[in-house]
Amino acid sequence: MSEKKNNQVSRRTFLNYTLTGVGGFMGAAMVAPMVGMAVDPLLQADGEGDFVYVMDEDEITEEPQRKTFTIDQEDGWYESQAERVAWIFRDGNGDILALSPICTHLGCIVDWGVQDDHPDQFYCPCHDGRYDKDGVNIPGTPPTEPLHVYEQRVDDGRLYLGRANPR
Amino acid sequence: MKWMYQDVQAFQNAKEYIDTAVIPLVPYTFKGEVDIKKFAFQSEVMNIFMSQIEKQLKGRVFLLPSYYYIKTDSLEPHYQQLNETVDHLHNHQFKHVLLFSFDKQWRKFMKDLHGELVWLPAMKEQDLNQVETQQVIQSHIGDIEDLIKEQWKS
Numbered sequence: 001m002s003e004k005k006n007n008q009v010s011r012r013t014f015l016n017y018t019l020t021g022v023g024g025f026m027g028a029a030m031v032a033p034m035v036g037m038a039v040d041p042l043l044q045a046d047g048e049g050d051f052v053y054v055m056d057e058d059e060i061t062e063e064p065q066r067k068t069f070t071i072d073q074e075d076g077w078y079e080s081q082a083e084r085v086a087w088i089f090r091d092g093n094g095d096i097l098a099l100s101p102i103c104t105h106l107g108c109i110v111d112w113g114v115q116d117d118h119p120d121q122f123y124c125p126c127h128d129g130r131y132d133k134d135g136v137n138i139p140g141t142p143p144t145e146p147l148h149v150y151e152q153r154v155d156d157g158r159l160y161l162g163r164a165n166p167r
Numbered sequence: 168m169k170w171m172y173q174d175v176q177a178f179q180n181a182k183e184y185i186d187t188a189v190i191p192l193v194p195y196t197f198k199g200e201v202d203i204k205k206f207a208f209q210s211e212v213m214n215i216f217m218s219q220i221e222k223q224l225k226g227r228v229f230l231l232p233s234y235y236y237i238k239t240d241s242l243e244p245h246y247q248q249l250n251e252t253v254d255h256l257h258n259h260q261f262k263h264v265l266l267f268s269f270d271k272q273w274r275k276f277m278k279d280l281h282g283e284l285v286w287l288p289a290m291k292e293q294d295l296n297q298v299e300t301q302q303v304i305q306s307h308i309g310d311i312e313d314l315i316k317e318q319w320k321s
């Protein structure tokens with residue numbers, strides 16, 4: 001096979017990746033670094049506007065429950081499925097609260113009630129960051145803002161979650 | 168943190184918090200019908216382990232590019248090179264340097280390695296999309312996480 005032919009094939013493959021914007025580690029790896037800056041805001045849009053069913057409203061307790069759900073994620077070059085985690089419970093006012101487990105300090109995953117000394121708090125194992133039940137950071141621990149809150153919608157007794165936002 | 172533009176910028180602003188470096192040691196070969204599949208599978212599993220660990224412990228763990236080597240009878244030439252890498256990391260504020268591998272041979276160098284070797288028993292080749300496999304992998308990831316937290320306490 002001539003060199004020229006090879007060239008054509010690879011260029012077509014390349015174009016294919018970039019034009020369709022789906023799949024392809026190769027495509028993503030080659031293109032993403034060049035446009036990293038431009039794509040940046042897109043990378044952070046977690047399937048904006050999409051709400052996903054997570055649990056039934058009557059299953060929600062005052063004790064936070066850990067729920068996982070899957071969203072379609074589009075990062076500019078290809079779509080994929082990404083798993084999200086939420087801690088869901090009813091707060092003191094009886095309102096539903098769905099918190100993101102991502103520590104606002106540097107991004108580790110927090111857990112609920114794992115520390116004997118602080119059974120009613122969220123705990124981050126990385127630098128001992130702590131949050132109260134409502135997700136508000138405890139002063140004197142590294143996090144500087146509360147855990148992010150998922151947008152929520154209740155429809156016909158079913159809880160749907162959207163994206164997580166800072167408060 | 169990963170070896171990526173955005174992450175290294177975050178790293179630079181929070182160096183004192185990110186004290187743990189993780190390097191997967193990954194063999195490969197094109198010799199032998201069996202090994203080629205075995206190592207490819209192990210490499211895939213290692214990728215899953217490492218990316219999940221990085222996700223869970225992003226704020227304190229820096230996942231470095233894998234150390235790839237052709238599988239041979241002796242790791243002699245590699246361990247010296249690896250020690251240089253580990254020394255470099257130690258010299259740049261990483262207190263814990265953890266080396267993960269499925270390759271038994273590294274265990275012979277346990278004492279000579281400047282980093283902490285975490286040898287993981289290899290998994291049997293199976294379909295990674297199966298629910299049972301994913302559960303097994305998930306539980307391994309939990310174990311690895313605990314192990315890293317132990318290391319932090321020491």
Ligand code: FES
Binds near residue numbers: 142
């Ligand atoms: S990342 Fe959670 S306390 Fe630092």
